[in-house]
Amino acid sequence: MTLTAASRMQAKPLYQLVEDHIRSLIDSGDLVPGDLIPSEPQLAKTLDVSQGTVKKAIDNLVWQRLLYRHQGKGTYVSRIDFNNSLFRFFSYGDAEGKGVRIHKETSARRLEIGSAEICRRLNVREKTQLLYIERIGYGPKRQPVLVEYSHWLAELVPGLENEDVHIPDLLYALIVEEYGVPVVRAEETLIAEAADAPTAARLKIKPGTPVVVLKRVTYTSGERIIEVRTTKGRADRFSYKTEIR
Amino acid sequence: MTLTAASRMQAKPLYQLVEDHIRSLIDSGDLVPGDLIPSEPQLAKTLDVSQGTVKKAIDNLVWQRLLYRHQGKGTYVSRIDFNNSLFRFFSYGDAEGKGVRIHKETSARRLEIGSAEICRRLNVREKTQLLYIERIGYGPKRQPVLVEYSHWLAELVPGLENEDVHIPDLLYALIVEEYGVPVVRAEETLIAEAADAPTAARLKIKPGTPVVVLKRVTYTSGERIIEVRTTKGRADRFSYKTEIR
DNA sequence: GAGTGGTCTAGACCACAGC
């Protein structure tokens, strides 16, 4: 497996070819999140480039958060980090961005036939068997602050509809560990709108009050969608802060 | 100016010391946004480190967007990029993140004595002379979509209260070029709330309708605040999208 | 052509992890 031969001439720098190679190991499922990738000298030898070049390629992938390093141990494929969700900025009190723990409780869980709308978002054919999970998130003093409407591909999480299966706050941990479904990435869109009646009731606010709405699409390997989720939260408990340079 | 001497032993890697050195050139005002910094071989020689180390330091600063490179020309100090404002995600139609041009018109402009609240945010003593600028942002079909309440330190922008001075959409360009005040960075906080009466009137929406609120603090060199601004926009014209990995 | 950043190499030494 030498890169310098045919793979060159592409006007693409060598380290990008090394990046592509590592990416392909991941995309092919050869390496999954949590795996140790080959060491730098290893890769340098296999691909017949210098270690510095491999290092630069890995630097870039680390920067893209596809990999992370651990000195003395090696370089690993990242697990998806939902701490990067836009909702990590939920805060109590005011706009100062202090994070607050939110405890979630399952308020509904059932198998259902997917509506046209949801199936479209999941990119599956209509009337596919889905698992619907609804959870309410509570802050301090058991005040409801958000409600989560989640739809899963039922075939990937068999048995999860069973009331006996406890759902942890971080549902994805369960999915990955119990069902062996790798959660690879997610996309989120944030908007603000007036609360609809069902949401207002669950959040104990008046209909029409502003709520922040987060729509998430969760992907497993191979660009396959496993979940679509809509979370609605009280706007007066939300803030997002950034710096411009 | 050698780093390897006393500056070492700090357990801090050399390239970070080089970073600090370049940062200090900027913080001291020795280099201002738009300036060319010394070349890599230059810095390597002055600081008595190898060019590779300088390169790594600059890599990091470029990554932090404090500098940008231009092959064949050199490395420059970044101009602040307000395209990174959270409000670049304003969109029309729906949650698909399409940017839309917004035209701003000045609806009020006057010198005033700062209120306690605003002076606190500006970090100046009460009753400081301020310039108040209010602008309304219009989308297609002259529909008002946002209103901007902005307070400036009057002494830094003398004459800007004059009606004759045209205010461009990107006010900062004027500030930097005409007044020579370097705009170095800004902080933004985003929240959602119900529209107050004055804002509702300007946006032609009902009071209580959800609006997205962006509070911005703009800094010049030396951590000095030159402006505080609050922008309120129609929530139904707003979306923010990201990807989690 | 001279000067800049961009890529790439080969090899040194250090710090940390795990046996």
Add this chain to the structure above:
DNA sequence: CTGTGGTCTAGACCACTCA
């Protein structure tokens, strides 16, 4: 102790910009 990533050097060659 060995193997890993982290830092650092010295120097080669290329691609781009500008005079």
